[in-house]
Structure formats: structure tokens, C-alpha cells
Amino acid sequence: xxxxxxxxxxxxxALLLGLALAGVAAPWIAPYPPEQQDLENRxxxxxxxxxxxxxxxxxxxxxRAIWGARISLLTGAVVVLISGLAGVLIGSLAGxxxxxxxxxxxxxxxxxxxxxxxxxxxxxxxxxGSHLANLILALCLIGWVGYARLARTLVLGLKGRPFFEAxxxxxxxxxxxxxxxxxxxxxxxxxxxxxxxLGAVILAEAGLSFLGLGVPPPAPSWGSMLxxxxxxxxxxxxxxxxxxxxxxxAVLGANLVGEALAERLDPARRAEGAFL
Amino acid sequence: MIGFxxxxxxxxxxxxxxxxxxxxxxxxxxxxxxxxxxxxAGAGAADxxxxxxxxGLDRPLLLQYADFMVRLLRGDLGISLRYQDPVGALLAxxxxxxxxxxxxxxILALLLAIPAGVAAALRPGGLADRxxxxxxxxxxxxxxxxxxxxxxxxxxxxxxxxPVSGMDSPAAVLLPAFTLALSLAALLTRLxxxxxxxxxxxxxxxxxxxxxxxxxxxxxxxxxxNALAPVLTVAALQLGSLLTGAILTETIFAWPGLGRLxxxxxxxxxxxxxxxxxxxxAATYVAVNLAADLLHVLLDPRAAAR
Numbered sequence: 001x002x003x004x005x006x007x008x009x010x011x012x013x014a015l016l017l018g019l020a021l022a023g024v025a026a027p028w029i030a031p032y033p034p035e036q037q038d039l040e041n042r043x044x045x046x047x048x049x050x051x052x053x054x055x056x057x058x059x060x061x062x063x064r065a066i067w068g069a070r071i072s073l074l075t076g077a078v079v080v081l082i083s084g085l086a087g088v089l090i091g092s093l094a095g096x097x098x099x100x101x102x103x104x105x106x107x108x109x110x111x112x113x114x115x116x117x118x119x120x121x122x123x124x125x126x127x128x129g130s131h132l133a134n135l136i137l138a139l140c141l142i143g144w145v146g147y148a149r150l151a152r153t154l155v156l157g158l159k160g161r162p163f164f165e166a167x168x169x170x171x172x173x174x175x176x177x178x179x180x181x182x183x184x185x186x187x188x189x190x191x192x193x194x195x196x197x198l199g200a201v202i203l204a205e206a207g208l209s210f211l212g213l214g215v216p217p218p219a220p221s222w223g224s225m226l227x228x229x230x231x232x233x234x235x236x237x238x239x240x241x242x243x244x245x246x247x248x249x250a251v252l253g254a255n256l257v258g259e260a261l262a263e264r265l266d267p268a269r270r271a272e273g274a275f276l
Numbered sequence: 277m278i279g280f281x282x283x284x285x286x287x288x289x290x291x292x293x294x295x296x297x298x299x300x301x302x303x304x305x306x307x308x309x310x311x312x313x314x315x316x317a318g319a320g321a322a323d324x325x326x327x328x329x330x331x332g333l334d335r336p337l338l339l340q341y342a343d344f345m346v347r348l349l350r351g352d353l354g355i356s357l358r359y360q361d362p363v364g365a366l367l368a369x370x371x372x373x374x375x376x377x378x379x380x381x382x383i384l385a386l387l388l389a390i391p392a393g394v395a396a397a398l399r400p401g402g403l404a405d406r407x408x409x410x411x412x413x414x415x416x417x418x419x420x421x422x423x424x425x426x427x428x429x430x431x432x433x434x435x436x437x438x439p440v441s442g443m444d445s446p447a448a449v450l451l452p453a454f455t456l457a458l459s460l461a462a463l464l465t466r467l468x469x470x471x472x473x474x475x476x477x478x479x480x481x482x483x484x485x486x487x488x489x490x491x492x493x494x495x496x497x498x499x500x501x502n503a504l505a506p507v508l509t510v511a512a513l514q515l516g517s518l519l520t521g522a523i524l525t526e527t528i529f530a531w532p533g534l535g536r537l538x539x540x541x542x543x544x545x546x547x548x549x550x551x552x553x554x555x556x557x558a559a560t561y562v563a564v565n566l567a568a569d570l571l572h573v574l575l576d577p578r579a580a581a582r
Contacts, residue, residue, distance in 0.1 A: 008413075111294040116520040116561045120298070123554045126542040127305045203419055207524055210421045211539055223421075230425040230528065237429050244422030252417035259413070 012256025015249050016073075023069035030063035034220040043236045052242050055225075056232055057218075064220035065242050071221045072250060075132065076201045079139045080194050086140070087147025088190055092182055094148070095155030096174055105152070109145050117142040118204060125213045132215050135208060139201055150193055154186050188265045195258030199251040206247045222247045277577055281570060288566045295558045299551050300344045304337075306547070314357060314545050330355075331548070353555070354548040358541070363552035366537065371556065373443060374533030377525070378518040380449050381456040386511060388461035393468025393507075394495060400473060408465055415462035420521060424455040424528035441530035452529040456521050460514050467510055471503035478502075505575040512568035516561035523557075 022029065031049075038058030046053040052061035094105035112120070124138035158164055158181070167181055208214040209223025217224055222243040229240030306313050311328045328334050331354070332343055347353070353363035396408040431451060432440040439448040472495065475481065484494040523535030530536065538553035540546075 111291060111298075114291040114562050114565065115295055115298060115558050116516060118520045118523070119554060119557055119561075122523065122538070122542070123299075123302055123550065124305070126550055127302050127547070128307065199417065206419060207421055211524065211527060213542070226419075226422060226425075230421075230428075233425055233429050234433060240422070240425045240429075244419060244426070247419050248417055248422060251419070252414065255413065255417050 008256045009260035012253045012258075012260060015253030016257060019069045019246070019250050019253065020073050022066050023071075023073050026067045026070050030060075030066040032060040032063045034064045034067040035059065035218045043232065043239075046238070053236065053238060055236075055239055056228060061239065061242055064225060065222070065246050067220040068222040068225060068243060068246060069250070071132075071215055071219065072202050072205060072223075072247070075136060075139075075205045075215075076198045076250075076254075079136055079143055079201045079205075080198050082136075083140045083143030084147050084190060084194050084197070087144035087149075088151045088183070088186060090144065091148030091151030091153075092155045092178060092186065095152040095159070096178060096182070102152075105148065109149055112142065112145045113149075118207070121204060121208060122211070122213060125208060130213050130216050132219075135205060135214050139204055143197065143201065146197065147190060147193060150189060151186055154189060155182055158182055158185055188261075192258055192262045192265060195254055195261055197258075199254030199258065202247065202250050202254065277573060280573060284566065284569050288562055291562050292559060295562060296345065296348055296555065297341075299555045299558070300341055302551055302554070303331075303333075303547050310547065314547055316545075327357075348555075353552040356541075356546055356549040356552075358544045358546040358549065363549050366549065367534065367552050367556050370532060370534050370537045373531060374519065374522050374526070374535060377449065377452055377456065377522055377531060377533060378515060380453040381460065381518055382511065382515060384453050384457040385460040385464055388457065389464035389468055389507075390500075390504075392461070392465040393472065394500065396465065396469040397472035397476075398492065398495060405469070408469070412462035412465050415458050418458065420455050420459070421524050421528060423458060424452070424525060427451045427455060428528075443531060448529075452525045452531050455528070456518055456525045459521075460511075460518065463514070464507055464511055468503060468507045471506050472499055475499040475503050505572075508575065509568055509572040512571050513565060515568070516564040519557050519560055519564075 026034075036059060038054065041054055041058045042056055044050065044054045044058075050060050050062065052065065055061055055064065090105060094102045120142050121135075121138040124141065125134050128134040128137070164177070164181060167177055172181075205214055206221070206223035206226070209221045210227045212224075212227065214223055215221035217228075225243035226240055226247070229236075229238075229243060232239050303310050309324075311324050311331070311333060312319065315323055315327060325334075332340050335343075351364055353367070355361070356363050356366055359366060392408045392411075395404040397405075399405060428440055428451065431438045438451055439445060442448055476499070478499070481494050481499055484498050485491070489497065519534075522531075522533060523538060525531065526533045526535035527539050534553055534557060538550065538557070541549035541553060
């Protein structure tokens with residue numbers, strides 16, 4: 001798949017990589033500390049020293065946006081990693097074992113899927129308290145189900161394939177079967193789900209922070225910056241525009257990469273007819 | 277088919293029971309003493325023990341659970357700590373606003389998606405297709421809590437065309453409905469395009485074209501009807517997501533629905549009201565998914581066999 005023919009992958013990867021680099025290099029490239037206030041210069045317009053101006057507490061908006069990349073992308077990566085690993089492990093074990101364990105896992109998955117995910121995350125953070133760790137916990141608790149369902153379906157499909165039956169009759173143990181035969185076959189579809197899931201997690205983290213249920217202030221999270229910005233729409237709309245654009249670009253990057261990977265792994269998606 | 281309908285309806289019962297159990301557990305997940313958290317640090321011992329007794333938290337857990345379920349069946353969701361009114365009455369007051377917003381968003385999403393999906397499918401790879409493809413990719417990544425404030429900025433503040441918030445006039449529903457509808461419209465556009473393209477080689481279209489119908493006419497009069505079935509099923513399934521999406525949209529536009537009530541209840545640590553809101557939104561979600569499955573079978577009876 002050349003990047004020229006399918007620019008989406010290139011654009012998506014560049015967006016994600018650029019934001020991730022900004023987040024990693026934040027201590028060196030951000031012009032000011034993100035929480036440094038200057039109450040005498042609140043809501044000042046952009047100038048050469050502060051290209052995006054200052055917020056309602058006189059903090060440099062550009063610096064906060066750069067540091068925000070760290071919180072958003074790190075939360076996204078941690079949630080995708082934990083929920084992906086847990087989901088793939090639970091789903092493939094359930095699919096492999098079958099019987100009561102499978103029925104039990106399916107029951108829990110059905111229950112969690114019947115509950116709107118974001119609502120469950122909101123309810124959990126509401127009772128556990130607004131804290132980054134609680135937010136990550138809530139997003140993982142709703143996130144693993146998607147991976148588990150995917151892994152279980154794929155394992156059930158692979159169980160009927162000749163290579164699996166051959167390995168089984170050759171005396172392979174279930175644990176070894178899982179690691180050497182099943183997991184490598186799950187990698188592609190799980191990668192697609194993880195990439196699309198990254199966008200969804202970034203969006204959920206920012207949404208919860210926007211509602212005041214995520215990362216508490218003064219930490220520079222894009223969601224809470226947008227929340228403060230929407231309260232100053234009249235005086236300084238850029239306070240809402242800048243963090244919102246950052247969230248949009250991060251989610252767009254993850255979605256573009258996910259969709260390009262999905263298309264590459266599933267050629268049927270590319271084959272299209274045309275009307276007479 | 278009747279067997280499928282009955283089975284699917286019965287399946288919703290354990291799900292609703294599970295949802296109620298999760299909602300019951302919420303109050304017990306509060307770190308520390310939930311009553312002290314609800315009343316705040318300065319509460320007296322008498323107030324704490326009074327509320328603990330009123331909420332039934334001084335009784336054994338199993339008894340609390342049984343009591344919660346029995347009261348739920350009677351429609352009794354307790355008393356709101358902040359408003360001192362029955363939670364059921366508060367929910368009944370706000371529910372219609374959320375349903376109105378969700379329905380308007382669904383209609384708007386379909387109105388946007390159907391022409392866009394048809395335009396994209398008519399010439400795959402053509403200008404309209406590429407434009408809708410880029411627009412839908414962007415719309416699916418656009419946070420509603422960014423789009424909402426931007427729409428307020430342009431249409432309510434700068435152009436002064438529409439109200440900033442509330443639901444005092446019929447026009448007030450436009451901005452929140454559009455905010456909520458846009459990503460759904462993008463999803464439905466993609467689905468309709470794919471669904472139409474699946475119909476593209478069908479013999480009935482060849483027959484329609486040979487009778488002299490134009491390509492657009494054949495697609496709109498014949499293919500669209502078949503292609504819409506899966507799109508409508510997904511739209512019905514997404515109605516549930518609109519309810520949760522409404523939590524953000526209602527907060528942005530001060531729309532007096534369930535979502536805003538939930539966020540206000542969380543801010544005031546009014547946990548009986550939080551439980552009521554979560555329960556009603558989740559139960560509606562289960563009911564909507566059930567209705568969507570039934571609709572799917574009615575539109576395509578082969579689905580019952582699968």
C-alpha cells in the first residue's frame with residue numbers, strides 16, 4: 001500500500017506522531033511552565049511571546065496545549081494497552097476453553113455491552129472521584145469488552161481451521177496453542193481495533209474532563225481547557241478553539257490510521273461495484 | 277419469527293436486572309462512608325445517621341438489594357437530596373426534553389445522510405464521493421463538545437441567528453440537535469453508500485435501466501428502498517448512543533434534559549438522583565436496542581434465522 005495512493009495512513013500517522021513527539025518533548029519545547037499564572041495579564045491577545053495568547057488565569061495557552069498532548073495521548077495509550085491486553089487474553093481464553101467459562105464471559109460481556117459505555121464511565125468516576133487514575137480505571141473497565149468480543153470470535157473461527165486441529169492432535173498444550181498459533185493470527189484485527197479505540201479513548205477522556213469528571217485542574221488536559229474556554233467564548237474564543245482543535249487532530253489521526261489498516265487487512269472493503 | 281421476537285424480548289429481562297444491579301452497586305463503590313461524602317465534611321452526627329437510615333444503608337447488604345429491587349418495581353427511586361422531591365418525578369419532568377433532542381437529532385442525521393450517501397454511491401471515486409468521504413472522516417473525529425461551543429460562537433454570538441441555550445423557542449433545538457446529529461450522519465452516510473453499492477449489480481436495477489429509467493431514478497426509486505433497511509437498523513441502534521451523547525450536548529446548551537440533570541446531580545453529590553438518571557438512560561438504551569433488533573427482523577425476516 002503506497003502512501004501516495006492512500007494518503008490517509010500517512011496523514012494519520014503524521015498527526016499522531018507529531019502530537020506524541022510534542023507531548024514527549026513538552027518540557028523542552030513548551031515556552032512556559034503550563035501552570036505558571038500571571039493574574040495581571042489575564043486573557044491577553046496573542047503576541048510574539050505568547051502565540052496563542054493567555055488564558056483566564058494568565059497562563060500561556062500554547063504551553064498548556066503542548067503539555068495537554070502528554071495527558072491525552074498517554075491516557076489513550078495506557079487505556080488501549082491495558083484494555084487490549086486484558087480483553088484479548090479473556091476473550092481468547094473463553095473462546096479456547098468453551099463451556100462454563102465461555103458462557104460466563106459472554107454473560108458479563110453482554111451485560112457491559114447493554115450498558116452505554118460512556119454512561120458507565122461517567123457513573124464510575126462520579127462515585128470514585130475525579131482523578132486521572134479513576135478515569136483510566138473506568139475507561140479500561142468498559143474498554144476490554146470490545147477486544148474480548150473480537151478475540152473470542154476470531155479464536156472460535158480459528159479453532160475450526162486445519163492447522164489448529166493438526167497442532168492439537170500433535171499434542172500441543174492449550175497455553176502453547178494460544179501463544180504460538182492463535183495470538184499471532186489475532187494481531188492484525190486487534191491492531192485495527194486498538195487504533196480506532198485510541199481515538200475513542202482520547203475523545204472519552206476529553207469528554208469526561210470537559211464535564212469536570214476527568215483530570216482535575218490545574219493540570220493541562222485538553223478537555224478541561226476546552227471546558228474553561230467555553231466559559232470565555234465571548235471574550236476569548238481561542239481558549240476553546242485551540243484545545244478543541246488539538247483533540248480533533250488527535251482523534252482524526254487515530255481514526256485515519258485505524259481505517260487505513262482495516263482496509264489493508266480486509267481487501268473486501270476495497271472491492272466496490274459501480275452503478276450501471 | 278414470533279419465536280425470535282419472544283426470545284429476544286425475554287433476553288432483555290436479565291439485562292435490565294443486571295443494569296439495576298450495577299446501578300445499586302454504584303453507591304457502595306463510593307470510597308469511604310457514602311453518607312459523609314454526600315453530606316460533606318461539616319455534617320453533624322445526627323444528620324449522618326438520619327440520612328444513613330433514610331437511605332437504608334444501615335441494613336445488611338442483601339436486604340438493601342432486595343429492598344432496592346422491590347422499590348424499583350413499584351417505580352420508587354427514592355428522594356433527591358438536593359431537590360427533596362421524589363427522583364421519579366424529577367426524571368419524568370426532564371425525560372421528554374431528552375427524547376425530543378434525540379428524536380430531532382435522528383431526523384436531522386437521516387436528512388443529512390440520505391442525500392449524501394446517494395450522491396457518494398452514484399459515482400464511486402467521483403468528486404461527490406471523495407468530498408463525502410473526507411467530510412465524514414472529519415465529522416467522526418469532531419468532538420461534539422468542541423462543535424457545540426463553535427456553533428454557539430458563530431450562530432448565536434456572532435450572527436445572533438439562534439438562541440445560545442435553553443429550550444424557550446422551537447429554534448433552540450437546532451444547534452444542539454445538529455451538534456448531536458453530525459457524527460451519526462457521517463456514520464449513516466458511509467453505511468448507506470456501502471449498502472447502495474452492494475445493490476449496484478442487481479438484476480432489478482438492470483431491468484429498471486433497460487426500461488429507460490435514468491441512473492439517479494433507478495437508484496432513488498429502487499435501490500434506495502433495499503439499501504435503507506440495514507441503515508435504518510443501525511440508526512435505531514444508534515438512538516441509544518444519542519442518549520449518552522446528549523449528556524455532553526445538554527450540558528453545553530443548558531438543555532433541560534436527563535443528561536444535564538445527571539451532571540448537576542454528580543456536582544451536588546446527589547447520589548439517589550445520579551442512580552435514577554443512570555438507570556433511566558441505561559434502561560432506555562436496552563429498550564431501544566431491543567426495538568432496533570425487532571425492527572431489523574421486521575425489515576429483513578431472514579435475520580431471525582441467523
